[in-house]
Amino acid sequence: MNTLNADKPGNILPKEWTMILRPKRNLLDINLRELWLYRDLVGMFVKRDFVSKFKQTILGPLWFIIQPLLTTVMFTIIFGNIAGISTDGIPKVLFYMSGIVGWTYFSTCLNETSQTFIKNAPIFGKVYFPRLALPISVVISNLVSFVIQFVFLCCFLAYFMIQGTDVKPNILILWLPVLVLMMAGLGLGFGIIISSLTTKYRDLTHLVTFGVTLWMYATPIIYPLSAIPENMKLFVIANPMTPIVETFRTALLGVGQINYLHLLYSFGFTVVLLIFGVIIFNKVEKTFMDTV
Amino acid sequence: MSNVVIKLENVSKQYRLGNVGTGTLSHDLNRLFAKAMGKEDPTMKVGVSNRLDTVDGRYVWALRDINLEICDGEVLGIVGKNGAGKSTLLKLMSRVTSPTTGEIKIKGRIASLLEVGTGFHPELTGKENIYLNGAILGMTKKEISSKLEEIVDFSGIKKYVDTPVKRYSSGMYVRLAFAVAAHLEPEILIVDEVLAVGDAEFQKKAIGKMQSVSQSGRTVLFVSHNLTAVEQLCTTGILIQNGTIGMTGTVDEITSAYKQLSVDENELRRSGTRLVEFLDYKMTDMNGKAAQEVFLGDNFLVSANFKAKEQVELCDMSLDIRNDSNEFIGHITNADDAFEIKNIAHGKTVSVNVTVKNMCFSPGTYYISLWLGNAYGTFDYIENCIRFSVKQGDHYILRPYPFTHRAKTVLQSSWAFK
Structure with a gap:
């Protein structure tokens, strides 16, 4: 990530001025140090999101659990029982829930960060702070709900194990933090790119909502990777979310296909996407107020 | 320091006029094309200065x-x-x-x-x-x-x-x-x-x-x-x-x-029935020389000529003085001086001299509005038609430093040890 360093020679401001505002700046002139100075703001945004989400609801944070639970029940009935899609011999509830919990984190990150500029235009139009603080706070506050859902998933897992079901959480669990970071990175990366483009091309906002839903069907959430016919495998594997979801599930349930090369591809994809996203976001944030 | x-x-800052957000793709392509050909950005050339009423030109320079x-x-x-x-x-x-x-x-x-x-x-x-x-x-x-x-x-x-x-x-x-x-x-x-x-x-x-x-x-x-x-x-x-x-x-x-x-951008606003109307008016110093400045404590003259279109029995005249924030500061009328303007014959012109005494407004800019009328209505009312400024002199009050406290009036006082 050396390319993101703002202190490269040539980008240093002349000593006497703290800041020089120019019409165009170097594409790589990204002020991450400034973002660090505003870390308290990121924290405040996270708190705001969290508090405001459940104010005046009776069930409060229980909603974090109800959402994946109901989705799991529905998937179990429709895809498991009615359509009869294979779950690789894993209890349907566990199979679907492990997919849903991971996917939900990624998709909410993407959906919410993709609205960064449009939703926050009133604030952005009145005061300057590093714009990246907002999408980053979204990713963090969703991480909180992910952790709650993950703990809930683990409870189910424990229950099934006590019942003697053949699921084997294994050493791959050590990969989990990396997987979560990759999901966050992909969601954030796509989100900020889309949000940068929506300042000019509003059409994308319509695309995102159902695009993400469609994307879910291209990811092994409701079916195992092993159920994919050979001729379509390349398509599913080209999806950077596939190795992440598959590894996530294998780590928890012990059944699945792990391919480190695919995982490496996803990792590389995430890094490149993030760098590209930050660059484009950084370019747009300077003048988006004029076009949004 | x-x-x-x-x-x-x-x-400078340029904004797009009209419906921002539509057709931006074609604009972007235009720009890209120009850039690739090494030409000037076509959208930067339009040099319409910032006027709210300008409609030609699709880009405007806000600054x-x-x-x-x-x-x-x-x-x-x-x-x-x-x-x-x-x-x-x-x-x-x-x-x-x-x-x-x-x-x-x-x-x-x-x-x-x-x-x-x-x-x-x-x-x-x-x-x-x-x-x-x-x-x-x-x-x-x-x-x-x-x-x-x-x-x-x-x-x-x-x-x-x-x-x-x-x-x-x-x-x-x-x-x-x-x-x-x-x-x-x-x-x-x-x-x-x-x-x-x-x-x-x-x-x-x-x-x-x-x-x-x-x-x-x-x-x-x-x-x-x-x-x-x-x-x-x-x-x-x-x-x-x-x-x-x-x-x-x-x-x-x-x-x-x-x-x-x-x-300057407001034209003189004039209203009334014009049964009697002002022909001209001016402000002068006490020697009759046209003036736009008055020193604190000085007197000045406002003279006006007005003409009756029909015979009018009773006609009053008054001067309203406002400051530059349009606050009503002073009012002068002939009735206060028991001066009556009565029975003006048809077509007759009346000339009046009003002496305004002992100027006590804070230094600044003031506007006089002239009014003619009676209890039944307004004949002629010209808003803010005379502009004058009050300056700090040295004979009304001996204040060596300029006025900074923005009181509306300056009162004369005398000081003594008891």
């Missing part, structure tokens, strides 16, 4: 070639008509948007207050919003915690600080928001028209706070249409006209130029 902290060099230096500790008032480019200028300096051309150099931490309560979330309590808003304005959590008490005290809503702000009255909301902003401690503070909120008492408090900020040697840029506030706060000013700097100078020079600008 006189250390330049903000420097603008040839700063054009602004060069400005602002020094350490300066309190700069920025005035101008709506749409002149004041807010755009502040937006550029506070980094909300970037200039189209030119460079802005800034020294020191800058905070902008283009609105109070930016980012307030209705569901959060007052206290939570203090932290959120403070963080948005650039304070760290530690700084806010250390000032929390002060902020709550200043806002005067201690009782409600743990209630969600959506339950607040709009006044409470604004008080809280301003309180947070007032406790920012940047080296440069940018303020846009935010003092026009809250009740009179709170406004006084707010202006007081701003004054103490400026007295502590920090640089303040202040935009307002409230000229009294500008005069109270600022030391220097700039007048923005159609996207360029029309004038720079001391705050008094700037505000009077701005007021003059607004008066």
Whole structure:
């Protein structure tokens, strides 16, 4: 990530001025140090999101659990029982829930960060702070709900194990933090790119909502990777979310296909996407107020 | 001192007119194409200056070639008509948007207050919003915690600080928001028209706070249409006209130029039945020489000729004097002097000399409106037709220094030891 360093020679401001505002700046002139100075703001945004989400609801944070639970029940009935899609011999509830919990984190990150500029235009139009603080706070506050859902998933897992079901959480669990970071990175990366483009091309906002839903069907959430016919495998594997979801599930349930090369591809994809996203976001944030 | 902290060099800002957001793809492609061919950006060529009534040209320059230096500790008032480019200028300096051309150099931490309560979330309590808003304005959590008490005290809503702000009255909301902003401690503070909120008492408090900020040697840029506030706060000013700097100078020079600008554009407003009408009018000194200036304590003459179209039994005349904020300061009528203008015959012209004695208005600019009429109606009323200024002399009061306290009148007094 050396390319993101703002202190490269040539980008240093002349000593006497703290800041020089120019019409165009170097594409790589990204002020991450400034973002660090505003870390308290990121924290405040996270708190705001969290508090405001459940104010005046009776069930409060229980909603974090109800959402994946109901989705799991529905998937179990429709895809498991009615359509009869294979779950690789894993209890349907566990199979679907492990997919849903991971996917939900990624998709909410993407959906919410993709609205960064449009939703926050009133604030952005009145005061300057590093714009990246907002999408980053979204990713963090969703991480909180992910952790709650993950703990809930683990409870189910424990229950099934006590019942003697053949699921084997294994050493791959050590990969989990990396997987979560990759999901966050992909969601954030796509989100900020889309949000940068929506300042000019509003059409994308319509695309995102159902695009993400469609994307879910291209990811092994409701079916195992092993159920994919050979001729379509390349398509599913080209999806950077596939190795992440598959590894996530294998780590928890012990059944699945792990391919480190695919995982490496996803990792590389995430890094490149993030760098590209930050660059484009950084370019747009300077003048988006004029076009949004 | 006189250390330049903000420097603008040839700063311009261009906006697109019309329906922004449609057809941008073709514009972008146009631009890309021009760039690839090494030509000038086609959208930059259209040089329509900033006039609200211009319709030709699809791009407009909201600001054009602004060069400005602002020094350490300066309190700069920025005035101008709506749409002149004041807010755009502040937006550029506070980094909300970037200039189209030119460079802005800034020294020191800058905070902008283009609105109070930016980012307030209705569901959060007052206290939570203090932290959120403070963080948005650039304070760290530690700084806010250390000032929390002060902020709550200043806002005067201690009782409600743990209630969600959506339950607040709009006044409470604004008080809280301003309180947070007032406790920012940047080296440069940018303020846009935010003092026009809250009740009179709170406004006084707010202006007081701003004054103490400026007295502590920090640089303040202040935009307002409230000229009294500008005069109270600022030391220097700039007048923005159609996207360029029309004038720079001391705050008094700037505000009077701005007021003059607004008066010049108003035509004389005249109303009434014209049964009797003014033919001409002038203001002179006591020797009959035309004058536009009066020294404190002096007398002056207003003479007017008017003609009756029909026979009129009773006709009164009066002079209304307003200051440049259009406040009604003085009223003079012939009835007060038991001077009667009676039985004017058809077609007859009457000439009247009015001596106004012992001028006691504070130095400044004033406007006289002339009225003719009687108890049943107005014959002729010409608004603000005579403009004059009052200057500080040395015979009415012996005040060696210029008037800074903006009282409306100056009373003569005599002093003695008892």
